Amino acid sequence: MTGVRLSYLPSEDQDLIRSAARKYLTEKIPSDRVREIMMASEPDRSLWDELADLGWAGFLVPEEYGGSGFGYPDAAVLAEELGRAVTPGPFLASAVLATTALLGSGDPRRHGDLLSGMADGSVVAASAIYEKRRGWDPEDIDTTANPDGDGWVITGRKRWVLSAPHADMFLVSARTDDGVDLFAVPSDTVIVTPTPTLDATRRQGDVVFDSVAVPAEARLGGGEENLRRTLDIGAAVVASEQVGVASAAFDMALDHARTRFQFGRAIGSFQAVKHRLADMLTRLENARSVALHAVRVVDDPVELAIAAPLAAVIAGPVANWITGESIQIHGGIGFTWEHDAHLYFKRAKAASLLLGDHGYHLSRMGDALGL
Amino acid sequence: MTDAARVEEAIDRLLTEHPPNETAPAEFWGAQYDAGLAWVWHEEGSGGLGVDRSHHPTVMRRLTEGGADTSNRRRNVLGIGMGAGVLSVHGRDEQRQRWLRPMFTMDEIWCQLFSEPGAGSDLADLSTSAVRDGDEWILNGQKVWTTLAHVAKWGLIIARTDPDAQKHRGLTYFVVDMEAEGVEVRPLYQITGEAEFNEVFFSDTRVPDDQRIDDVGAGWRVAMTTLMNERVAIGGTETPRGSGAIAVAVDAYREPGVDDPVLRARLLELWAESEAARLTTIRANETATVGTPGPEGSTGKLSWAELNKEITAFTVELMGLGGTGFPGGYELTRPTGMPDYDPMRAFLRARANSIEGGTSEIMRNIIGERVLGLPGEPRVDKDLPWREVPRS
Ligand SMILES: Cc1cc2nc3c(=O)[nH]c(=O)nc-3n(C[C@H](O)[C@H](O)[C@H](O)COP(=O)(O)OP(=O)(O)OC[C@H]3O[C@@H](n4cnc5c(N)ncnc54)[C@H](O)[C@@H]3O)c2cc1C
Numbered sequence: 001m002t003g004v005r006l007s008y009l010p011s012e013d014q015d016l017i018r019s020a021a022r023k024y025l026t027e028k029i030p031s032d033r034v035r036e037i038m039m040a041s042e043p044d045r046s047l048w049d050e051l052a053d054l055g056w057a058g059f060l061v062p063e064e065y066g067g068s069g070f071g072y073p074d075a076a077v078l079a080e081e082l083g084r085a086v087t088p089g090p091f092l093a094s095a096v097l098a099t100t101a102l103l104g105s106g107d108p109r110r111h112g113d114l115l116s117g118m119a120d121g122s123v124v125a126a127s128a129i130y131e132k133r134r135g136w137d138p139e140d141i142d143t144t145a146n147p148d149g150d151g152w153v154i155t156g157r158k159r160w161v162l163s164a165p166h167a168d169m170f171l172v173s174a175r176t177d178d179g180v181d182l183f184a185v186p187s188d189t190v191i192v193t194p195t196p197t198l199d200a201t202r203r204q205g206d207v208v209f210d211s212v213a214v215p216a217e218a219r220l221g222g223g224e225e226n227l228r229r230t231l232d233i234g235a236a237v238v239a240s241e242q243v244g245v246a247s248a249a250f251d252m253a254l255d256h257a258r259t260r261f262q263f264g265r266a267i268g269s270f271q272a273v274k275h276r277l278a279d280m281l282t283r284l285e286n287a288r289s290v291a292l293h294a295v296r297v298v299d300d301p302v303e304l305a306i307a308a309p310l311a312a313v314i315a316g317p318v319a320n321w322i323t324g325e326s327i328q329i330h331g332g333i334g335f336t337w338e339h340d341a342h343l344y345f346k347r348a349k350a351a352s353l354l355l356g357d358h359g360y361h362l363s364r365m366g367d368a369l370g371l
Numbered sequence: 372m373t374d375a376a377r378v379e380e381a382i383d384r385l386l387t388e389h390p391p392n393e394t395a396p397a398e399f400w401g402a403q404y405d406a407g408l409a410w411v412w413h414e415e416g417s418g419g420l421g422v423d424r425s426h427h428p429t430v431m432r433r434l435t436e437g438g439a440d441t442s443n444r445r446r447n448v449l450g451i452g453m454g455a456g457v458l459s460v461h462g463r464d465e466q467r468q469r470w471l472r473p474m475f476t477m478d479e480i481w482c483q484l485f486s487e488p489g490a491g492s493d494l495a496d497l498s499t500s501a502v503r504d505g506d507e508w509i510l511n512g513q514k515v516w517t518t519l520a521h522v523a524k525w526g527l528i529i530a531r532t533d534p535d536a537q538k539h540r541g542l543t544y545f546v547v548d549m550e551a552e553g554v555e556v557r558p559l560y561q562i563t564g565e566a567e568f569n570e571v572f573f574s575d576t577r578v579p580d581d582q583r584i585d586d587v588g589a590g591w592r593v594a595m596t597t598l599m600n601e602r603v604a605i606g607g608t609e610t611p612r613g614s615g616a617i618a619v620a621v622d623a624y625r626e627p628g629v630d631d632p633v634l635r636a637r638l639l640e641l642w643a644e645s646e647a648a649r650l651t652t653i654r655a656n657e658t659a660t661v662g663t664p665g666p667e668g669s670t671g672k673l674s675w676a677e678l679n680k681e682i683t684a685f686t687v688e689l690m691g692l693g694g695t696g697f698p699g700g701y702e703l704t705r706p707t708g709m710p711d712y713d714p715m716r717a718f719l720r721a722r723a724n725s726i727e728g729g730t731s732e733i734m735r736n737i738i739g740e741r742v743l744g745l746p747g748e749p750r751v752d753k754d755l756p757w758r759e760v761p762r763s
Contacts, residue, residue, distance in 0.1 A: 008654045009657055009658070254745075257745060258744070258745060258746075265746065266746050268743075269745060269746040269748060269749070271732070271735070271736070271739075271748070274739035274740070274743075275732070275735040277738075277739055278670075278673070278734070278735035278738035278742075279673075279735065281670065281738060281743065282670045282674055285651050285654075285670060286644070286648055286650075287647070288654075289647055289650035289651040290650060292650075292654070293650050310643050310646060310647070313640070313643045314643055314644070314647045362636060362639045362640065362643070365639060365642075365643065366635060366639045369639075369642070371635065371638065371639060
């Protein structure tokens with residue numbers, strides 16, 4: 001990075017986004033409601049409609065398509081708050097990943113109707129990318145798109161598709177003769193099988209594309225570059241979400257350490273607990289730093305290639321560690337279903353695998369650094 | 372004009388009127404002090420411009436880019452990094468006039484006489500005494516681990532002036548002339564073989580009362596200002612990406628023959644950790660205002676100390692059998708400044724990072740109690756007069 005110096009201080013807008021989101025999520029989507037949505041047999045749509053009314057479904061969608069027109073540093077603040085509240089629903093899938101893919105495609109205007117629908121909440125889009133357990137790299141895509149008249153025929157099976165049970169539209173990655181690209185495929189032409197998830201606040205599913213014919217316009221046209229950029233930006237936003245997840249788990253642990261008495265003293269007065277909390281805060285601040293940095297460099301491809309995996313490399317393990325230590329500091333109560341500690345622990349773990357595990361990001365960061 | 376513009380303008384003028392490549396360092400530092408660019412957050416006339424500390428990184432970056440020598444901050448760190456902050460908050464105007472400029476130009480080196488054989492982490496338990504005698508104070512006692520005492524002109528010292536008061540209350544802070552009678556400095560050699568630090572003995576050493584800092588009995592408060600500044604001086608310096616210890620590790624990794632996926636993963640982990648810590652420092656500096664840094668400075672100190680130990684140890688591992696050597700051997704030397712270290716010495720020196728300036732355990736206590744508001748340990752010394760506190 002040369003030239004301009006970045007500021008990591010929140011803008012006035014970002015302060016407002018944070019306080020509005022914090023208030024709404026605390027009052028309207030407390031953990032009781034999260035649990036209800038999470039345990040329901042069918043994916044919830046009413047919450048997504050509410051969030052769409054707040055402008056969150058189209059947070060990144062430009063105003064000309066009816067969205068809120070915010071940038072990534074703003075969306076990261078919202079993602080952090082949604083993480084703090086382990087809010088269910090397709091924010092990451094539709095409002096971040098699919099939106100980013102469409103905006104970065106050859107010609108977003110061609111998908112104006114889709115973007116408008118996503119912004120008003122009437123359409124949920126999900127990205128269907130992965131096929132193999134450890135197949136995070138676009139190289140691993142075997143699904144094919146073959147030319148058929150003016151259009152394409154898509155064949156393949158996508159797995160662990162985030163928010164698949166919610167989706168009205170899939171952006172599926174498929175291999176053509178001239179490389180990998182994304183294709184917009186309506187959900188009523190595919191077979192979706194919901195699969196139970198570790199983090200039950202987020203739904204997933206298998207999606208089978210059995211020779212699905214789509215018109216020429218279905219091809220996004222951004223190629224592999226757009227896919228990689230989308231996944232990098234996704235990793236940056238996930239890192240912000242992880243900061244929110246970790247900070248909520250940390251706050252719960254801190255509160256417990258202050259109020260739980262054993263041996264006649266607050267357990268937070270024992271150094272074994274106090275020092276762990278000090279380390280948790282220190283590492284949390286480092287995770288916050290890399291997440292803030294990554295979402296500020298999305299327009300600089302060279303820097304993003306370092307900053308996005310860096311954010312994942314730091315924020316993922318920090319969130320896994322803090323949410324785990326939070327259970328430990330709570331003792332037995334932290335292991336109960338009733339307590340919220342497990343919601344954070346599960347969210348952190350799943351989120352740290354969604355777009356690449358630690359080794360994948362580490363290695364990509366090394367490649368970008370020439371190491 | 373905004374503060375940022377004032378700072379920029381002062382830098383422009385300094386660099387134009389005193390081109391670093393044509394100006395001797397001491398002269399440049401004098402001009403830098405006069406321009407208010409030594410500590411921008413100090414008042415005008417005391418080496419500052421009265422603006423927020425957050426402008427400091429700009430000064431450092433622009434001066435470095437302009438080719439200026441900024442090594443005085445490191446070489447006179449106890450003065451420039453800590454003493455100056457103490458004088459700006461607790462000193463009197465004539466004290467600032469007397470001491471700040473020659474400190475910044477390196478004409479006078481400073482040291483910090485806090486630790487004693489019986490009082491380290493528990494600094495407030497110290498026993499060096501200062502007894503009033505008219506316009507003077509008479510010092511007696513022993514200090515230890517005193518970095519640069521052998522080259523210092525001035526020492527920041529905290530001494531007990533009331534042994535009957537509770538231990539934090541009976542302390543007073545002074546500046547002592549290291550050339551005064553009754554000051555004896557003996558080298559203490561470190562695990563590197565070098566003697567950066569010393570033990571210092573005071574026998575009936577006289578200190579004029581006008582070298583007292585702040586009130587009699589206010590020594591603990593002044594000491595806290597010193598330590599907060601110290602932690603920021605240690606952990607709060609903004610550095611370019613990939614510089615410092617990690618750069619040495621990367622160089623060692625790039626040596627022929629080091630091609631191993633396990634080592635690569637480890638290197639990248641450490642690179643990521645140091646980049647994250649670096650960004651956190653930048654963020655902390657962005658919010659820094661005028662005055663003394665808060666307890667948050669302890670997180671930067673803690674991260675940096677622990678990471679530096681890991682990185683330097685890993686660098687030795689990358690050197691393979693080369694890491695069993697020790698170029699130059701252990702010649703017992705007494706450096707006159709803060710030396711630069713080769714990777715083997717850096718590895719050994721790093722062990723001090725989590726001890727000097729407050730141990731990592733004490734940093735965690737501070738973060739836990741002062742930042743997070745957790746209750747302290749039960750204490751046996753709190754309400755006793757200092758005389759009656761049990762000690763080893
Ligand atoms: C290279 C170097 C340079 C130094 N330079 C200076 C200098 O210029 N001026 C100066 O005044 N001092 C200096 N020091 C001294 C330094 O500040 C002290 O060494 C430090 O504060 C620790 O004190 P101690 O050595 O007495 O260890 P102790 O306080 O005896 O600590 C021993 C161990 O006990 C632990 N411990 C102590 N109390 C607690 C507690 N409450 N909770 C948990 N663990 C605890 C410590 O963390 C440590 O691990 C320097 C030290 C080093 C290594």
